Amino acid sequence: MQPAPAKNVDPRGAGYAGMAACMDCHKGIGGTYVHAAHAMTSRIANIHTVDGPFGRGTGSGASAAGATRDNEFIYDAGHKVIMEQRDSGLYQVAVTERVREAHRFDIAVGSGRKAQTYLYWKGDGVFQLPVSYFVTEHSWANSPYYPPDSIWFDRAVNVGCFECHSSYIGTKAMLHTNFFEGTPQYDRATVVYGIDCERCHGPGALHAAWQREHPEDTVGRYMAKFARLTRQQRLDVCAVCHSGAHTGQLRSVFLFKPGDTLSNYYFADPRLSKAPENTDVHGNQYELLIASQCYLQSKTLECGSCHDVHVRERENLAVFAARCMNCHVPAGGHAGVEVARGGHLDGRVGGVKVDRAFLINNCIDCHMPARASARITLLTQQQKDPVADLVRSHYITVYPEESKKRLAALAPH
Template sequence: MKNRTMRSNRGVWMVTAIAALVTVFVQCMQQPAAAGTDLRGAGYAGAEACRSCHANIYDSYLHTAHNRSTAPANEGTIKGSFERDSNEYYYQPHVKVAMERRDSGLYQVAYLNNQEQQAFRFDLVVGSGRKAQTFLYYQDDKVFQLPVSYFVPMQRWANSPNYPAKQVRFDRNIPIGCFECHSSYIRRTNVSAQDGFRVDHFDQGKIIYGIDCERCHGPAAQHVQFHQANPTEKTAQHIPVQASLTRQQKMDVCATCHSGLRESIKPTFRFTPGAQLSEFLPPDTTKPDPNAIDVHGNQVQLLQASACFENSITMDCSSCHNPHTTERTNMAVFSQRCMSCHQQSGNAFCPKEKELGAGIRANCIDCHMPAKESHVISLQSQGSMQPTPNLVRTHLIGIYPGEGNRFKKL
C-alpha cells in the first residue's frame, strides 16, 4: 500500500513538473526576446517586443515592402517558378541557368550544352516581390549575387543587374552597403582587399531581415521595459518621438537609405533618430540638376528639389507616406494629402480640372510624380534584346507636359 502511494505521488509530481515546464515553454514562446538577445546588442528589444503595445501597427507593417526587403530564401519567399519549362534562363542557345530543387535546398545551376558547370544555393532574397527580386548566396564568410533575378510584373526570370547579358557569372561580391538599405543588421567580421576592391566578410546567418521597427525608431529595450512596468503611462518614454524631431532630423531618418549610393563612414545600422547623419554618410555638398538625378534610391534629393518642399517649412517624407501600411497603389489617398495644401477652393489647385475632368482629384500622382526609367538598375528578361526599363516613381514633384492626357474628357 505504501509503495502504491509513493508511485502515485511520484506520478502526480511528474505530471505537475511536465505541466509546469510546458507552461514556461509556452510563455517563453509568447514573450518578446529578452533584453540583450538581439544581434545589435543590449539596447535593442527586437521587433516582436513592439507587438504587445502596438499590435495593429505591427501587423500592418508586416505586409509592407520595407519589412519584406530581405528574407531567407525558400519557395514561400521566392516569386519565380521552379517548375519545368518555366525555370530556365538562356544566355545563349547552349548556355543556361536553371532554377532547381535539390535535397539540400534551392539552387541556380549553370549548364553548358546541358552539362552542369556550377551550382550555388539560394540563401537570401532581396526585394519585396512588388517589382523584382534578386538573390544572394553565402560562400564561407562572403556574400555573392546569383546571376538570375526575377522580374515580377512580367513573371519572368531575368539577368541580374550588373552581370553580363551573354555570360554566366556568380562572382559579384556584395558589400555591407547593400544590407544597410535592405536589412536591419548583418554582422560584419572583417574587411579585406581583393584586386583593388574592398571585400566585406560576414558571420553567416547573423542577419536581421527587412527594415524593422528599431531601424527607424531607434533602440527600444529601455522603452519596452519601462512601459511593461508602467502600463498606464501613455506618453512614450526612452525612445525618440517623431513629433519631437526637427524637419531635417525626420528627413535624415529616411535619407539613411533613400538618398543615393554613398560609401558609409560607419555602418548606418547604428544611426538613430536625432543623430547627425553626417557621422554615418559623407554629406552631399553638390547641387546637381534635379532632372539628372536617377529615380532609384534618390527620393530625398528629388523631393528636396521640388517646389512643394522648398515652399514649405513643415513638409517631410511623412507628410505623404505612412510607412506602417501599404498604400502604394492607392493614388486617391496620396492625392488627398496633396490637396491638404492644394485645396480645391484655393489658387494652388490644379488649373487643368476643367480641361481634364474631375478624375484628377483622385490622382494627382501620375501627373505630377510620374514613373521614370532608372538608369542604375535594369533587368533583361528572357528573349529581350534590350534591358526592360525599371520604372520608379519620381519624387521630383512638378509639371510634366503630356502626363495628364489620360484624364482628358471623352
C-alpha cells in the same frame, strides 16, 4: 531608476529588443507592418519568399531560342540557368557544355514590388546569384551588373545592400584581393532580416522594459519622439536609405538613430548632382523631393506628409491624391496642415474642362510620373535589350507631356 532590460539576444547589442518584443504591445502597427515593403525587403529565401516560378511549364512565352521553360533563363544555345527546387532548398544551376554549377538561394532581396535579387553564402562571403526575377515582366532576368552573355556567380555583395535592405549584419573582416576590391566576411548569425521597428525608431530595449513594468503609463518613455524632431531630422530618418548610395562613409549607417544628422555619416560627395533632371529616380527620393516647389515653398512637407510607412499603401493613387489635397485646397484647409495654391480651381487642365474624379485619378501620374531608372535595368528572356525599372519621380512639378497623354485618354475614340 532605469528599468533593467530583459535578457537580450539581439545581435545589435543590449540596447535592442527586436521586433517581436515591439509587436507584443503595438499590435495594431505590428499587424499591418509585417505586410509592408520595408518589413519584407530581405528575407530568408524559400518557396514562399521567392516570387519566380520553379515549375517546368512553358507559360511565360517564347524566347529567341524557342519555347523556354518557366524555370529556366537561357543566355544562348550553350548557356542556361535552371531554377530547381530540391529537398535542401532552391537552387540556381548553371548549365553549359562543360560545367554544371549549383548555388542555393539563401537570401531574397526585394518585397516583390518590381524585382527580387537573390544572394548566397560561400564561407563567410555573400554573393549575388546570376538570375533575378522581374516581377512586373513575370520573367526571370539577368541580374543587374552581370554580363548578358556568360554566367557568373562571383559578384561579392558589399555591406551597402544590407545597410539599406536589412536591419543589421555583423562584419568580421575584409579579404583584400587587390588595392581596390575587398570581399567582406560576415558573421552569418548576426543578420536581422527586413527593416525592423528599431532601424527607424532607434534602440528600444529600455522602452520595452519600462512599459512592461509600468502598464499604467500611457506615455512612451525611453523612446525617440518623432513629434519633437525638426523637419530635417525627420527627413534624415528616411534619407539614410532614400538618398542614393554614398561613397566615403565615416560611420556605419546601422548606427543611425532618429535625431542624428545624416551628413555626419559621410564625407561630402562633390559628384552628387543637385539638378533633378540629372538625378536617377532609383533610390533618390530625398534629392528629388527637396528640389520640388512643394518642399521649397512649404515649412512642413516631408516624407510623412504622404507616406504612412506602417501600412502597405503602394499604388493606391487615390489615397495619395487626397494627401496632395490636404495642402492644395481651394480655401481654408484642414487643421494643422499648410495651405498651398489650389490646383485646377477652375476645373480645367491646360484649358480642358475635366471632372473631379479625373483630377483625382490622374493627379499622381501627371505630377509624379513613373520614370525609367538608368541605373537599374534587367535583361528578361523575351526582350533583346534590357528593360528599365520604372520608379515614381519625387520631383513634383508640371510635366506637360504626361498631361497630354492623360488628356488624350479622355478624348472619345
